[in-house]
Amino acid sequence: MITGIGLVLAVAGWGAIDETPTVEALPAHADASHIVWSQASDHIGEECFVYGKVVLAATTAQWCFLNFHEDYRNHFSVLIARRNFERFESPPDGPYRNKIVRVFGRIEEYRAKAEIKVTSPEQITVLDVMPTAEELAQRNHREAVTTRTPRAPGVVILATYNVENLFDAADDPYHRDEHTKPKSREALEKLAATLRNIDADVVALQEVENRGYLERFVKQLLPDAGYTEIVHLEGNDQRGIDVALLSRLPVGPVTSYRHLEFEDSKGARQRFRRDLLRVRLEPDTGPSFDVFVVHFKSKRGGENDVSHTVRVAEARATREVLDEVLRADPDARFVLCGDFNDTAESESIKTIMGQGAGALRCFSDDLPADNAATYRRPPYRSMIDFIFCSPGMAVHHRPGSYSIPLISDSASGSDHNPVVVVFDMQRTPQATPPAPEE
Numbered sequence: 248m249i250t251g252i253g254l255v256l257a258v259a260g261w262g263a264i265d266e267t268p269t270v271e272a273l274p275a276h277a278d279a280s281h282i283v284w285s286q287a288s289d290h291i292g293e294e295c296f297v298y299g300k301v302v303l304a305a306t307t308a309q310w311c312f313l314n315f316h317e318d319y320r321n322h323f324s325v326l327i328a329r330r331n332f333e334r335f336e337s338p339p340d341g342p343y344r345n346k347i348v349r350v351f352g353r354i355e356e357y358r359a360k361a362e363i364k365v366t367s368p369e370q371i372t373v374l375d376v377m378p379t380a381e382e383l384a385q386r387n388h389r390e391a392v393t394t395r396t397p398r399a400p401g402v403v404i405l406a407t408y409n410v411e412n413l414f415d416a417a418d419d420p421y422h423r424d425e426h427t428k429p430k431s432r433e434a435l436e437k438l439a440a441t442l443r444n445i446d447a448d449v450v451a452l453q454e455v456e457n458r459g460y461l462e463r464f465v466k467q468l469l470p471d472a473g474y475t476e477i478v479h480l481e482g483n484d485q486r487g488i489d490v491a492l493l494s495r496l497p498v499g500p501v502t503s504y505r506h507l508e509f510e511d512s513k514g515a516r517q518r519f520r521r522d523l524l525r526v527r528l529e530p531d532t533g534p535s536f537d538v539f540v541v542h543f544k545s546k547r548g549g550e551n552d553v554s555h556t557v558r559v560a561e562a563r564a565t566r567e568v569l570d571e572v573l574r575a576d577p578d579a580r581f582v583l584c585g586d587f588n589d590t591a592e593s594e595s596i597k598t599i600m601g602q603g604a605g606a607l608r609c610f611s612d613d614l615p616a617d618n619a620a621t622y623r624r625p626p627y628r629s630m631i632d633f634i635f636c637s638p639g640m641a642v643h644h645r646p647g648s649y650s651i652p653l654i655s656d657s658a659s660g661s662d663h664n665p666v667v668v669v670f671d672m673q674r675t676p677q678a679t680p681p682a683p684e685e
Contacts, residue, residue, distance in 0.1 A: 271416045272432040276351065278466035281378075281386040284315040287323040287361035290354050296386075297323070297350045297363065298378060304340040311339045313348075323361045325350050325371075335368050347374045396446060401533040401673030402645075403496070406447035407584040407632055409542070409621075409663035410438055412488070413452075415460040422487030424456060430660060437660035439468035445652060445667055448495045449528060453521075453542040453586045455479060455491040465493065480505070482522035490524045490540040490585060499527035499535065504568065511560035519561055520544045523568065533672025536580035536640060537572075541565060543588045543595065546627075555595075558588060562595035569637070573605045578639040583607065586632050586663065599635065608641040609633055610668065613649035621651055621664045634668050645669040 280290060284299030303314040309329055316322035327339050336342070349372045352363035365371060378386075398404075414429045430438070442450065455461050458479035465474050476494040480503045504523035511517050521542040529535045544557040565583070572579050589595045591611070600607050611619070611630070621632035630651075636644060648669035 272430060272435055273415075273460070273463045273467050275463070278463055278470075279351070281383045283383070284323045287354050287363075288356075291356045291361060292354065294351070294353045297352075297354070298347070298374070298383070299323075300347045300377065301325075301343045301345065304344040306338060306340045313339070313343050313350075321360055325352075326362055326364045328364070328366070331366050334366070339368075339371075343371065343373070347377050348372060349374055398448070399671075401530070401671055403449065403530065403533070403670045403672055404445070404447040404667065405449045405451075405538070405582060405584070405634065405670065406445050406665050406667045407451040407453075407540070407586075407634055408442070408445075408665035409453040409586045409632060409661060410455065411661040411663065412454055412456075413438075413460065413464065414456040414487075415463075419457070419487055422456075423485050424487045427486060434660035435464065435468060437658060439464070441652070441654060441659065441661075441665065442469060442493075443472065445665055447667060449538060450474075450493045450665075451538060451540040451584045452491040452493065453540070454488040456487050456489070457481075458491070461491055461493075478524070478526050480522065480524060483518055484521045488521065488542070490522055490542050492524070492526050492538060492540060494526075494528060496528045496530045499529045501526050504564075507564060507568075509560060509564040509567075511556045513556060517557060517560045517564075519564070520557065523565055530672060534580060536582065536672070539565070539569070539581060539583040539585075541583065541585035541587065543586070545588045558593075558595045559598060562587075562598040566598055566601060569607070570601075570605060573637065576639075577604070579637055580640040580643070581637045582634060582640055583636075584632075584634040584666070588631050590629050590631060591633075596633070604638065607635040607637060608644070609635050610644055610649035613647050614651060619651075621666060622662065623654075623656065623659075623664060624662050632663060632666050634666050640670070643670040643672050643674050645671055645674075 276294070279294050279296055281296045281298070282290060284297050287297055299315040301313045301315060302317060303319055305312050311327040312319065313325040315324065332338060350363055350365065351370045352365055354361050354363055412427050412430065414424060414427050416429045418425050458477065461479055462477055465477060473495040474493040476496070476498040478494070478498060478501055479489060479491040480501070482489040483505050502525040505519060508516055508518055524540040526538045527535060528538060543561045544554050546554050569583065572581065583599070587596060600609070611633070619630050620628045621630050622628060634649070650667050651664050652667060654664055
């Protein structure tokens with residue numbers, strides 16, 4: 248039972264909820280496709296603006312049908328349930344008959360034909376003229392040809408990036424997200440610019456609220472970046488921040504370890520505070536490999552015994568998962584990357600690295616001495632984001648490619664810098680790089 252005093256303390260701890268309405272930086276429908284009705288069957292499951300002329304309109308006991316072809320049984324239609332007629336000024340079969348309209352909604356498939364179910368008149372707009380194909384193309388804001396730099400066969404650029412609170416403006420009742428302000432449009436555009444400049448084929452992300460908003464971010468601000476694969480699974484974080492992955496490479500099996508239980512050094516049961524996400528990538532050229540993405544418990548409020556204990560426990564659990572992979576295949580190719588919230592000399596990072604033949608490799612020695620920070624804000628400026636490689640993956644590392652792109656505060660949409668490394672998956676060196684000295 249929560250007492251009155253307890254409730255006051257809880258509110259004081261989280262701060263007052265800001266009731267000011269937030270303008271959505273990425274409008275919900277801004278990424279919807281604009282298509283003619285005959286293209287609807289190619290967009291099943293998508294929300295679209297559909298254009299066309301209603302050539303037939305009829306009402307039955309349950310539905311009003313707006314048809315765009317005389318053979319209405321085999322072509323796209325709009326359906327309005329009779330229970331929604333009261334929302335319209337008059338029965339909808341009259342006002343829209345023989346009119347050019349734009350209809351917004353999710354395209355569904357029923358008996359091998361495409362249709363949209365409309366519930367309100369706001370979804371239908373009567374137009375004076377049918378837009379041309381060129382006008383629709385402009386509204387779609389998509390470039391047919393990408394400007395990305397061509398890759399040599401087998402070359403893969405991989406990055407990890409804590410994007411700092413990629414949140415939408417909606418309140419998720421199952422998370423404490425109401426105290427986290429969504430990014431401004433300017434900050435989102437800066438994030439997108441950073442990702443364009445990195446031009447990575449695979450990007451591990453941290454602090455993503457949900458898949459839907461990540462998809463919207465990619466569609467609206469990175470439509471030609473080639474990220475056809477978006478991986479996101481709900482994690483354990485109470486605020487709602489998750490790990491995720493964007494990829495131009497085909498994705499195979501995906502595994503979440505969010506339910507994995509383990510003990511910390513004090514015998515308390517723990518789970519990953521966010522997740523340990525494993526994604527199999529299956530490039531068209533070169534062998535497949537796995538990317539593990541983490542975001543360990545932070546030092547928010549300063550380092551203390553609790554946060555240290557949890558991070559070390561997360562590190563040990565991660566290392567056990569990786570050791571299991573290596574026992575099954577000592578030459579397994581994988582990358583472990585993300586925001587570890589600890590520095591290279593910490594107990595958790597040393598635990599992750601391991602020793603002997605199965606020790607992970609990190610090529611941060613490639614970095615210049617004056618560029619060794621991924622978290623930028625003082626007084627905690629330090630390197631806490633890493634990309635580690637299994638011995639089998641390390642042989643594909645391109646020497647000198649491990650980098651931290653320098654981003655100024657004014658040009659960044661995050662409080663972290665990304666980490667980038669290049670792999671040549673067709674490279675077959677004569678010897679495996681030696682393990683670090685113990």
